[in-house]
Amino acid sequence: MPSITKRTYGSRAAAHPIPVAQQLLACCERKQTNLCVSVDVTKKAALLRIADAAGPYICCVKTHIDIVEDFDQDLVQQLQALADKHDFLIWEDRKFADIGNTVRLQYSSGIYKIASWSHITNAHLVPGEGILTGLASVGQPLGRGLLLLAEMSAKGNLATGDYTRKNVEAARRFPDFVMGFVAMRRVDEREETAGGVAPGEGADYVIMTPGVGLDSKGDGMGQQYRTPDEVVNESGCDIIIVGRGIYGGGEGSADDEIVRQSKRYQEAGWKAYLDRLEQ
Ligand code: 5BU
Numbered sequence: 599m600p601s602i603t604k605r606t607y608g609s610r611a612a613a614h615p616i617p618v619a620q621q622l623l624a625c626c627e628r629k630q631t632n633l634c635v636s637v638d639v640t641k642k643a644a645l646l647r648i649a650d651a652a653g654p655y656i657c658c659v660k661t662h663i664d665i666v667e668d669f670d671q672d673l674v675q676q677l678q679a680l681a682d683k684h685d686f687l688i689w690e691d692r693k694f695a696d697i698g699n700t701v702r703l704q705y706s707s708g709i710y711k712i713a714s715w716s717h718i719t720n721a722h723l724v725p726g727e728g729i730l731t732g733l734a735s736v737g738q739p740l741g742r743g744l745l746l747l748a749e750m751s752a753k754g755n756l757a758t759g760d761y762t763r764k765n766v767e768a769a770r771r772f773p774d775f776v777m778g779f780v781a782m783r784r785v786d787e788r789e790e791t792a793g794g795v796a797p798g799e800g801a802d803y804v805i806m807t808p809g810v811g812l813d814s815k816g817d818g819m820g821q822q823y824r825t826p827d828e829v830v831n832e833s834g835c836d837i838i839i840v841g842r843g844i845y846g847g848g849e850g851s852a853d854d855e856i857v858r859q860s861k862r863y864q865e866a867g868w869k870a871y872l873d874r875l876e877q
Contacts, residue, residue, distance in 0.1 A: 602802055603784065603834040603874055607632070610802050618717050618743035619777040619804055622687050625657045626837075629685060632830065632867045634658035634806065635860065636691070636841035640665050642673045644849035649677060651853045652844060653684030655860040658718070660689045660839060663710050674715045689806075690716035693747065697725050698732025706736045713737055720745040720780055722757075723765050730768060734775040743777035748785045751809025752820040770801065778804030782824075784834040807835040811843045812866065826863065830870035831877075838867045 602610070611623035626632050635652045637645050637659055645666060649659045659677070663669060681688055690712045694701040701721070705713045712719060713736045721729050723746055733744055748765035750757045757765075766786055769776040779785055786803045811823030823843075829835045844859040845851040 602786075606875065607836075607871075614777075614802055615773060616743050616775070616777045617741050618687070619802070621717070622657060622743075622777075622804060622837075625685060625687065629654075629657060630868055631655055631657050631864045632837050632871055633860065633864045634660050634689065634837050634839045635844055636660040636808065636839050637845070638662055638665065638841050639845070639849045640667050641849055642666055642668045642670070645673070646676050646680065647853065648845050648851075648856055649680050650684075651856040652860040653680055653686060655857075655864040656684075656686050658687045658689050658837065660691050660841075661716075662691055663712070669709065678715055687717040688715060689718035689720075689745075692716075692719050692721075694719070694721040694729060694733060695724055696729070698728035698730075698735075700732070701729055702732040702736055705733055713740055713742060716742070718743050718745060718777070720747055722747050723761070723768055727768050727771065730772045730776065734772060738775045742775075744772075744775050745778050745780050745804075745806060746776055748779040749781040749783070751782060751807075751822055753816075753822055754820065769803065770799070773801060776803075778806060778836075780808065781805050781835065782807060782809070782829075782833060787834075804837065805835040806837040806839060807833075808839040808841075810838045810840050810863070812862065813843065817842070826866040827870045827873070830867060831874045834874070838863065 607623045608627035611620045614620045633656045635656050637648050639645050746765045746769055748762045762785055807829045809822050815823050826838050829838055840863050845856055
């Protein structure tokens with residue numbers, strides 16, 4: 599079997615054990631996009647408008663639902679309708695980081711009921727593997743997938759070295775729920791595991807990568823940007839996550855500018871993927 603970076607999204611979709619990873623990879627193949635738009639805005643109408651404008655060019659919408667000032671269940675329903683209309687998945691970037699019992703409640707309950715609408719969510723391993731048991735108890739029966747935050751994009755972040763390796767090892771113990779990593783490179787490659795052949799080695803993990811920008815190198819608050827080519831072709835990541843590069847950081851970008859930037863990142867991300875397959 600060729601290494602993951604040499605396989606097409608379509609072939610990986612067909613073989614993947616986690617249904618939501620199959621859906622995501624198949625969507626990439628179908629729409630010829632590895633672009634996830636990160637919609638970090640504080641108004642419901644702006645979130646829906648950006649998701650609708652970017653919709654044809656993306657495989658996933660990433661939300662921070664707790665920053666939306668006028669959140670209601672209708673927002674979730676409208677977002678789900680857009681996901682159906684445009685064929686994309688929804689990822690709530692919740693970054694769970696508590697003990698199993700607490701995250702179980704945070705994931706299923708409260709105002710947001712994240713597990714009821716978000717195909718994908720993510721977690722830090724800081725509390726230990728109980729966080730995975732807690733989240734899996736809610737998400738797995740619903741067919742959801744989890745990303746572990748093995749690395750981060752921000753300058754000086756502490757998700758490095760042994761911590762990153764521990765994330766990969768923990769993922770291998772939850773093969774029906776952990777579908778991949780937020781990471782800056784292919785953290786799951788053999789040489790990155792702690793010696794020898796780990797159980798589950800060879801599993802297919804989707805690497806989703808923030809800190810992507812074509813026009814800027816940072817934001818003055820620690821964010822560090824790389825190009826789609828650096829992320830997908832040079833570093834072997836699978837999905838590029840772009841926020842302010844698409845909607846300009848405000849809520850007021852015109853729809854045609856959102857469309858223009860979404861197309862631009864889609865084309866750059868897809869070209870990087872084709873170049874990676876060819877090399
Ligand atoms: P930007 O506007 O493209 O910089 O937005 C990046 C998004 O990705 C934003 O929602 C962050 O919360 C998210 N992010 C990140 O930037 N870096 C990380 O390491 C992780 C998430 Br994890």
